[in-house]
Amino acid sequence: MSSVMILKSLKKKPLQTTFISQSYTIKSVSRYVSTLILGEHEGGHVKQSSYSAITAARSISEQNSISLLLAGSGPSIHKAASHAASFHPSISQVLVADTDKLSHPLAEAWAELVHLVQKKGGYSHIIAPSNSFGKNVLPRAAALLDVSPITDVNDISGSQVYVRPIYAGNALCTVRYTGADPCMLTIRPTSFPVLHISSDSKWDAAPVSQVDLSTYSEDTLGKSRYLKHTSQDTERPDLGSARVVVTGGRALKSAENFRLLEKLAEKLGAAVGATRAAVDAGFVPNELQVGQTGKIVAPELYMAFGVSGAIQHLAGMRDSKVIVAVNKDADSPIFQVADYGLVADLFDVIPQLLEKLPQKK
Numbered sequence: 375m376s377s378v379m380i381l382k383s384l385k386k387k388p389l390q391t392t393f394i395s396q397s398y399t400i401k402s403v404s405r406y407v408s409t410l411i412l413g414e415h416e417g418g419h420v421k422q423s424s425y426s427a428i429t430a431a432r433s434i435s436e437q438n439s440i441s442l443l444l445a446g447s448g449p450s451i452h453k454a455a456s457h458a459a460s461f462h463p464s465i466s467q468v469l470v471a472d473t474d475k476l477s478h479p480l481a482e483a484w485a486e487l488v489h490l491v492q493k494k495g496g497y498s499h500i501i502a503p504s505n506s507f508g509k510n511v512l513p514r515a516a517a518l519l520d521v522s523p524i525t526d527v528n529d530i531s532g533s534q535v536y537v538r539p540i541y542a543g544n545a546l547c548t549v550r551y552t553g554a555d556p557c558m559l560t561i562r563p564t565s566f567p568v569l570h571i572s573s574d575s576k577w578d579a580a581p582v583s584q585v586d587l588s589t590y591s592e593d594t595l596g597k598s599r600y601l602k603h604t605s606q607d608t609e610r611p612d613l614g615s616a617r618v619v620v621t622g623g624r625a626l627k628s629a630e631n632f633r634l635l636e637k638l639a640e641k642l643g644a645a646v647g648a649t650r651a652a653v654d655a656g657f658v659p660n661e662l663q664v665g666q667t668g669k670i671v672a673p674e675l676y677m678a679f680g681v682s683g684a685i686q687h688l689a690g691m692r693d694s695k696v697i698v699a700v701n702k703d704a705d706s707p708i709f710q711v712a713d714y715g716l717v718a719d720l721f722d723v724i725p726q727l728l729e730k731l732p733q734k735k
């Protein structure tokens with residue numbers, strides 16, 4: 375690596391844009407705030423993205439009364455509910471909708487459930503993570519409740535003022551919600567780190583209550599049918615929540631060459647990501663795509679190999695804490711967002727990294 379040039383660049387920050395009508399002023403409105411979080415669970419545990427939604431709810435108001443809604447059937451939902459009830463003192467209650475009709479997270483069935491729970495609970499806010507689950511369920515539930523949702527929120531400046539990216543993340547837009555309750559949001563989990571509390575803190579676990587499903591309408595349930603669930607069968611961390619991500623672009627040239635990146639990921643305990651060009655070329659499956667039409671990630675370390683840095687790709691990774699880019703072309707746009715840049719051939723760099731990095735224990 376001796377003959378390569380190292381670039382240190384200033385990260386370009388997205389433009390901050392405020393689209394608030396002049397007649398409004400930003401101030402926190404003092405009123406009773408209660409939030410329903412749409413929670414996802416797997417294997418008896420609530421997913422981290424749902425806990426990020428709790429952090430977002432706390433940003434709306436510290437006095438927020440937060441209810442976490444879980445749905446499904448069997449012992450795993452009760453295990454997840456019991457974990458969640460003692461996860462953080464800001465959780466006021468855990469609601470469990472225990473029915474076979476919700477064993478699989480079908481959007482229509484969930485939307486109907488949210489409609490029912492909102493009618494009973496009268497929450498001022500409803501929040502879901504901005505992932506396939508939240509993006510699927512929340513707009514449908516919003517339509518049933520006749521409100522307009524705000525999506526992809528990455529900052530909260532008051533109980534009704536939210537920041538969200540526009541133009542593929544090149545500008546941030548501040549919006550004020552002026553509609554009727556509930557104000558419905560999808561939030562970017564990477565922007566709201568999960569709240570942790572020291573293990574010696576003591577508080578009473580939140581109550582776990584069953585949702586009364588006697589009026590749960592099944593009318594909408596015939597519109598979609600559950601077929602099967604496939605998930606990444608890997609010991610590597612999940613791309614959406616990994617601390618380190620190594621991403622390859624079109625320059626990798628083949629699925630076989632992506633094995634190099636996988637070996638690097640194994641050494642670093644990282645998740646593997648890819649650009650859309652690499653996915654479209656069939657080097658890796660679609661679920662590894664990072665970007666505007668792929669996953670949004672914000673790891674501690676993002677390493678991009680042979681990635682040009684198209685705006686649609688940057689939209690999915692520019693919030694990463696440290697970005698390292700390796701590219702043959704010194705003028706490649708990826709260097710505008712990189713903290714550390716290496717102008718080099720990835721086929722020289724990756725084998726050297728593999729040789730020098732110790733095996734992860």
Ligand SMILES: Cc1cc2nc3c(=O)[nH]c(=O)nc-3n(C[C@H](O)[C@H](O)[C@H](O)COP(=O)(O)OP(=O)(O)OC[C@H]3O[C@@H](n4cnc5c(N)ncnc54)[C@H](O)[C@@H]3O)c2cc1C
Nearest residue numbers: 623624625649650651665666667668680682686687702720
């Ligand atoms: C509506 C829409 C949505 C999109 N959504 C996404 C999205 O979600 N995610 C996404 O990634 N893209 C998305 N795209 C595509 C995006 O515009 C780019 O085409 C894509 O990101 C480019 O991928 P790439 O960087 O792998 O390929 P290229 O742009 O072809 O870049 C390859 C890079 O590799 C470098 N290189 C070549 N050989 C080597 C080598 N041996 N060593 C080191 N460097 C080398 C080159 O200098 C170049 O910079 C979208 C496009 C559209 C229109």
